[in-house]
Amino acid sequence: MSLAREFMDMAIFLAFIIVGLAQVLAMIRLVIGPGTVDRILALDTMVINAIGLIVLLGVSQGTRIYFEVTLIFAMFGFVSTVAYARYVLRGDIIE
Amino acid sequence: MTLEILAPYVIGLCLLFGAVFMLIGSIALLRFKDTMTRLHGPTKASTLGVGALLFGSMLYSEVFGAGWSIHEILIIAFLFVTAPIAANFLAKVAIHKGTCETPPKPSSDTTWATLKAPEDDSDGAQAKQG
Numbered sequence: 001m002s003l004a005r006e007f008m009d010m011a012i013f014l015a016f017i018i019v020g021l022a023q024v025l026a027m028i029r030l031v032i033g034p035g036t037v038d039r040i041l042a043l044d045t046m047v048i049n050a051i052g053l054i055v056l057l058g059v060s061q062g063t064r065i066y067f068e069v070t071l072i073f074a075m076f077g078f079v080s081t082v083a084y085a086r087y088v089l090r091g092d093i094i095e
Numbered sequence: 096m097t098l099e100i101l102a103p104y105v106i107g108l109c110l111l112f113g114a115v116f117m118l119i120g121s122i123a124l125l126r127f128k129d130t131m132t133r134l135h136g137p138t139k140a141s142t143l144g145v146g147a148l149l150f151g152s153m154l155y156s157e158v159f160g161a162g163w164s165i166h167e168i169l170i171i172a173f174l175f176v177t178a179p180i181a182a183n184f185l186a187k188v189a190i191h192k193g194t195c196e197t198p199p200k201p202s203s204d205t206t207w208a209t210l211k212a213p214e215d216d217s218d219g220a221q222a223k224q225g
Binding site for chain 1: 102155
C-alpha cells in the first residue's frame with residue numbers, strides 16, 4: 001500500500017520535472033524562432049504544457065479546484081492562437 | 096482492495112507517459128528543421144500528452160477523491176476539437192508568409208485561397224459597381 005503510494009508520489013515529482021523541462025525547451029524555440037509561425041506555435045505549445053502543469057498540481061494537492069482553471073486556460077490558449085494567426089493573415093482580428 | 100493497491104501504479108504510469116509525450120513534443124519543436132515539420136511535433140503533446148495526464152487525474156479523483164469527475168473529459172474534448180483548427184490556421188500563416196515551400200497549385204482553382212489578393216470590398220468599390 002505505502003509502496004504504491006510512494007511510487008505515485010515519485011511519478012508526480014518526475015512528471016513535474018519533465019513537463020517543466022518541456023516548457024523550457026518550448027521557451028527556447030519562442031526566443032530563437034526564425035519566423036512568426038514558429039513563435040506562435042511555441043506559445044501554443046507553452047499553453048499546452050502549462051495545462052499539463054496545472055493538472056499535475058491538482059493531482060499532487062489532491063484537489064479538484066484547478067479543473068475550471070485548466071478549462072479556461074485551454075479556451076484562452078486556443079483563442080489567442082487563432083487571434084495571432086488571424087492578425088498575421090488579415091491584418092485585423094475581428095472584421 | 097485490489098483497486099486501491101493497483102490504482103496508484105496506473106495513475107503514476109499515466110502521468111509519466113503524458114509528461115514524456117509532452118517532452119517529446121517540445122524536443123520536436125526545438126529540433127526539427129522546417130516550419131511545417133515543426134508544426135507536426137507539438138500536436139502529439141496536445142492530444143496524447145494532455146490526454147494521458149487528464150486520464151491519470153480522472154483515475155486519481157475516482158480512487159482517492161469524491162467519485163468520477165466529468166471535467167477532464169470536457170477538457171480532453173475541447174483540446175481534441177481545437178488542436179486541428181489551430182494547426183490549420185498556423186499552416187495557413189506559414190503558406191501566406193512564404194516561410195515554407197508553396198504547395199503545388201490546386202487543379203480546379205487558380206491559386207490557394209490564402210495567397211489570393213483580397214477583393215476590394217470597401218464602400219467605394221461597391222458604389223462604383225452599383
